[in-house]
Amino acid sequence: MKHISTVGRTKEILEKHHFTFKKSLGQNFLIDSNVIKEVIHKADINENTGVIEVGPGIGSLTEHLAINAKKVLAFEIDQRLIPVLDDTLSAYDNVTVINEDILEANVPARIEEYLSDCDDIVVVANLPYYITTPILMNFLTAHLPISRYYVMMQKEVGERISASPNSKAYGSLSIAIDYYTEAKTVQHVPRTVFMPPPNVDSIIVELKTRSERKVEVDDEDSFFKLTRGAFLHRRKTILNNYQTLFLDGKKKKDEIRALFEAAGIEPVRRGESLSLEDFKKIYDAFKKSDL
Numbered sequence: 001m002k003h004i005s006t007v008g009r010t011k012e013i014l015e016k017h018h019f020t021f022k023k024s025l026g027q028n029f030l031i032d033s034n035v036i037k038e039v040i041h042k043a044d045i046n047e048n049t050g051v052i053e054v055g056p057g058i059g060s061l062t063e064h065l066a067i068n069a070k071k072v073l074a075f076e077i078d079q080r081l082i083p084v085l086d087d088t089l090s091a092y093d094n095v096t097v098i099n100e101d102i103l104e105a106n107v108p109a110r111i112e113e114y115l116s117d118c119d120d121i122v123v124v125a126n127l128p129y130y131i132t133t134p135i136l137m138n139f140l141t142a143h144l145p146i147s148r149y150y151v152m153m154q155k156e157v158g159e160r161i162s163a164s165p166n167s168k169a170y171g172s173l174s175i176a177i178d179y180y181t182e183a184k185t186v187q188h189v190p191r192t193v194f195m196p197p198p199n200v201d202s203i204i205v206e207l208k209t210r211s212e213r214k215v216e217v218d219d220e221d222s223f224f225k226l227t228r229g230a231f232l233h234r235r236k237t238i239l240n241n242y243q244t245l246f247l248d249g250k251k252k253k254d255e256i257r258a259l260f261e262a263a264g265i266e267p268v269r270r271g272e273s274l275s276l277e278d279f280k281k282i283y284d285a286f287k288k289s290d291l
């Protein structure tokens with residue numbers, strides 16, 4: 001039988017199950033097996049790999065993952081897709097589909113339950129674009145045993161993820177990603193490989209979890225509060241942004257200026273010019289004075 005990820009089979013499945021797309025859930029299904037095969041090849045998935053997929057849809061990507069990986073654990077929020085997936089993936093006994101919102105799911109417990117016998121755990125997903133950032137940040141901040149991510153997303157988000165300082169796309173997301181992972185763009189994906197075609201361009205991003213961090217931080221929440229604070233208003237200096245950040249009055253302007261100076265960072269700089277290492281200096285100075 002033809003793969004799910006073809007126009008003909010997708011149309012057949014949608015008709016059989018009277019399925020209608022929900023735009024609000026970011027439902028754009030892959031109808032091109034070549035793109036999927038390329039991702040699976042890049043992700044180096046083999047018979048020892050456990051894969052986590054977010055949003056299997058009707059199973060286009062899931063099917064190829066099931067063929068190549070040891071096990072697949074997929075989270076799908078749309079209850080209407082559960083019987084569809086039961087049908088389309090009935091030939092594969094190594095797939096578990098969980099009908100949960102990925103942002104609410106207890107992922108560590110599910111990994112323990114379903115993937116603990118896999119040598120290597122990888123996330124592969126064509127993400128629901130409206131929640132790409134929270135999904136990735138939830139995974140990364142939870143310190144899960146995931147070695148790498150191959151995720152399809154809106155091009156602009158992918159650019160922010162892998163941006164370097166002094167570029168337009170650089171911001172607190174780039175810094176958080178750089179803290180946890182090594183990020184790179186793997187491939188651009190045209191709109192034509194989806195049904196229905198989305199009104200944005202897409203990109204596949206590779207994130208490799210760092211085994212050793214570039215900087216050591218003992219309180220990640222406070223660290224990211226400071227990185228986000230530097231971008232409250234992109235055109236403003238870090239001094240002015242931190243005045244807003246500490247509007248609770250915990251720190252006055254002079255104190256903030258003195259802390260930047262103690263960190264060796266000019267208070268008139270802008271967030272977009274600061275690297276992860278610069279933020280570590282800022283964090284060390286501010287941490288000493290109680291955040």
Ligand code: SAM
Nearest residue numbers: 028029030055056057060076077101102126128
């Ligand atoms: N993987 C399929 C494919 O490539 O054809 C579908 C990808 S589609 C871009 C995103 C999928 O994520 C949809 O099936 C949607 O229902 C699901 N989804 C949306 N929000 C979700 C959430 N919060 N948790 C889990 N799945 C979600």
